[in-house]
Amino acid sequence: MHGDNKKNWWKSALPNCQPQTRVLTAGYDPDLSEMSAKVPIFPTSTFLFRTAEDGERFFYLQNNPDKRTPGDDLGLIYSRMNNPNMEIVEDKMLTQELGAEAAAVLPSGMSAISTMCLALLKPGDYIIYSAPVYGGTEHFFHDILSKFGIHAIPVYGPDPAEYKAAIDAHKDNVAMVFIETPANPTMAQTDIEAIVQLAKKYKSANGKVLVVSDNTFLGPVFQHPFQLGVDLVVYSATKFLGGHSDLIGGFVLGGKDLLTKVKSFRSVVGATTDPFCCWLISRSLETVELRMRKCAENAMQIAEFLVGHPNVTKVIYPGLLKENDPQCAIFKKQCSGPGSLISFYVKGGKKEAFEVLNHVKICRLAVSLGGTETLIEHPRRHTHASVPEEMCQKVGLTDSMIRISIGLEAPIDLIEDLNQALNRI
Numbered sequence: 001m002h003g004d005n006k007k008n009w010w011k012s013a014l015p016n017c018q019p020q021t022r023v024l025t026a027g028y029d030p031d032l033s034e035m036s037a038k039v040p041i042f043p044t045s046t047f048l049f050r051t052a053e054d055g056e057r058f059f060y061l062q063n064n065p066d067k068r069t070p071g072d073d074l075g076l077i078y079s080r081m082n083n084p085n086m087e088i089v090e091d092k093m094l095t096q097e098l099g100a101e102a103a104a105v106l107p108s109g110m111s112a113i114s115t116m117c118l119a120l121l122k123p124g125d126y127i128i129y130s131a132p133v134y135g136g137t138e139h140f141f142h143d144i145l146s147k148f149g150i151h152a153i154p155v156y157g158p159d160p161a162e163y164k165a166a167i168d169a170h171k172d173n174v175a176m177v178f179i180e181t182p183a184n185p186t187m188a189q190t191d192i193e194a195i196v197q198l199a200k201k202y203k204s205a206n207g208k209v210l211v212v213s214d215n216t217f218l219g220p221v222f223q224h225p226f227q228l229g230v231d232l233v234v235y236s237a238t239k240f241l242g243g244h245s246d247l248i249g250g251f252v253l254g255g256k257d258l259l260t261k262v263k264s265f266r267s268v269v270g271a272t273t274d275p276f277c278c279w280l281i282s283r284s285l286e287t288v289e290l291r292m293r294k295c296a297e298n299a300m301q302i303a304e305f306l307v308g309h310p311n312v313t314k315v316i317y318p319g320l321l322k323e324n325d326p327q328c329a330i331f332k333k334q335c336s337g338p339g340s341l342i343s344f345y346v347k348g349g350k351k352e353a354f355e356v357l358n359h360v361k362i363c364r365l366a367v368s369l370g371g372t373e374t375l376i377e378h379p380r381r382h383t384h385a386s387v388p389e390e391m392c393q394k395v396g397l398t399d400s401m402i403r404i405s406i407g408l409e410a411p412i413d414l415i416e417d418l419n420q421a422l423n424r425i
């Protein structure tokens with residue numbers, strides 16, 4: 001094909017392709033950037049208006065999202081509100097999170113969670129949430145949201161009847177159910193579809209009771225919450241999406257109306273992701289499937305090794321779930337792979353766990369997860385240090401627990417490393 005026949009082929013090729021194909025070209029029009037094959041970076045704080053009238057129209061549409069009609073040229077104004085790299089990474093993310101209509105990139109996972117909550121909730125509202133959640137989320141729910149008159153109620157364990165009891169106790173004021181599944185760090189799974197069906201039976205003053213899923217641990221490769229009916233998905237893009245432990249980022253995804261509210265709030269509070277970070281995430285999304293599958297394959301081998309080690313008393317990894325475990329039914333229903341996070345308990349307590357952590361040589365002693373390298377940490381004293389003792393006891397977050405995020409190293413090397421460290425107990 002020559003000339004005009006070939007023009008814009010990347011646009012027409014996209015809609016019918018698979019996510020792995022679409023992510024490579026989605027969101028980016030080379031025609032707008034000197035035909036650069038890869039996405040350029042737009043390090044600019046502001047954008048030129050062709051005319052004053054253009055500027056007026058762009059501001060009108062920015063300030064009145066309800067007046068926008070499909071096909072409106074929203075224009076670019078100022079990078080706190082929008083930037084080509086933000087738009088490109090959001091479009092790329094949409095190819096990955098199946099069922100989402102719109103995406104907002106945020107400067108961290110916590111920024112995604114806090115912006116989403118503050119944009120959609122009001123004083124007097126209640127959030128019912130699966131416990132445990134990531135320590136920062138717990139802190140935000142209890143110590144920050146409470147200052148705005150928003151209450152957060154934890155539910156322990158996956159039983160939908162417990163969620164029903166929690167919603168019934170605060171009926172009419174429950175505006176959101178937030179589930180982190182698998183949970184950080186206990187790997188506890190919550191039945192997403194069961195929670196969605198339950199929430200549908202209730203109404204809040206804001207309308208429906210929103211179900212939000214933190215999909216950081218298994219998404220976007222092994223778990224697709226929109227296909228199970230959730231309203232919103234949040235991510236720490238710092239983890240698998242970024243994938244190289246070299247950036248901090250986050251996403252909120254969902255329906256267009258909800259995301260318009262989230263994006264308006266994001267602009268006003270200035271929760272803007274810088275162009276270079278967006279560019280890094282765009283690049284990483286091209287390999288997220290490859291990385292997550294390989295890390296999960298490696299993790300299975302490490303989990304099997306840990307189960308056999310005499311100084312390990314328990315290993316929690318979705319890939320090891322037995323048929324008679326109720327968690328297995330949830331896993332089979334909603335996940336297509338086990339991911340690469342493993343939590344395990346060592347014989348003894350903090351002293352023994354620290355002995356292991358202080359003697360690994362290949363695994364890196366650091367918080368975070370989902371990078372190309374294996375990261376190992378102590379949830380009780382590191383990531384979840386601010387979680388109240390009573391809650392830790394209820395969910396089994398003890399001093400003998402270690403969390404490990406398996407990376408792309410050869411599993412044999414990781415096994416040797418963990419073996420020598422565990423043998424010191």
Ligand SMILES: Cc1ncc(COP(=O)(O)O)c(C=O)c1O
Binds near residue numbers: 110134137238239
């Ligand atoms: C499940 C989960 N959600 C949210 C976050 C917060 O993400 P960030 O550190 O990017 O703010 C984390 C961080 O570890 C996490 O593990």
